[in-house]
Amino acid sequence: MNTQNPIRPEGQIPHAADNIHPTAIIMRGAAIAPSAHIGPFCVIGANATIGENTILKSHVVIDGYTTLGDSNVVFPFASLGQPPQDLKHDGEITRLTIGDNNEIREYVTMHPGTADDLAETRIGSRNLIMTMAHIAHDCIVGDDCILANGATLAGHVSLADKVRIGGLTAIAQFVRLGHGAFVGGHCGVDRDIPPYGKVTSQIDSLGGANVVGLRRSGLSNDDIRSLSGTFAQLFDDSRNKPLRELAAELLQEKNLTSYQQQVLNFVVEGSRKRVGA
Helix, strand or coil, X not given: CCCCCCECCCCCCCCCHHHECCCCEECCCCEECCCCEECCCCEECXXXXXXXXXXXXXXXXXXXXXEECCCCEECCCCEECCCCCCCCCCCCCCEXXXXXXXXXXXXXXXXXXXXXXXXXXXXXXXXXXXXXXXXXXXXEECCCCEECCCCEECCCCEECCCCEECCCCEECCCCEECCCCEECCCCEECCEECCCEEECCCXXXXXXXXXXXXHHCCCCHHHHHHHHHHHHHHCCCCCCCCHHHHHHHHCCCCCCCHHHHHHHHHHXXXXXXXXXX
């Protein structure tokens, strides 16, 4: 962090005095929107950007090239933008970019990217990141996700929209979680989870489609049945061909729903991890 003397609200930042608590430390160069609220004992680095109506409750640290969009709420002792926990990182400029309307709870940590990958960690909008969750370097988190207390994303993890991750669950490096995927608490996940997939215990236990989540999303019973059938075909223990080959064949079938197509395309695309924890 920049070590030059911090400036106070009555200095160069165009704020009313009651928007920034007098105990907050804001380094020269930080960009703070006029409607943002900075609480007691927060520390804002010189290259940080804080959007309109964003609230930092107290004791929040924002460092590095970190951007928070509008209407976020960050709770005490969260630390956003500190250098990534990667031995290859050598001080190069990388970024942490956070969207709008996120709720970031106590003791959450998020790190910027690394030059070896995206050089950026990206968080979407309307996410709930609960107490002590960690989002490591080069992760991508979509919109409307929930990470429960102590959930951990290792480096290079990708979450699509509306993913749910239970408490004390760890997602390994390079894993993808598709749209609407659900992972229960106390799980370890070391391979991709397709869209609408469900994992509720330890590794090697893909539990089929996330039926409860699909019902809550308003899918019809017919859509849920067809999607569950696709999961059964893909992850049957008696499968006698590679998963991606089977998914490519199933994609040629007629009358697939858009939900089935999402799952099959996800599998065909593949990644650096296996599919189907």
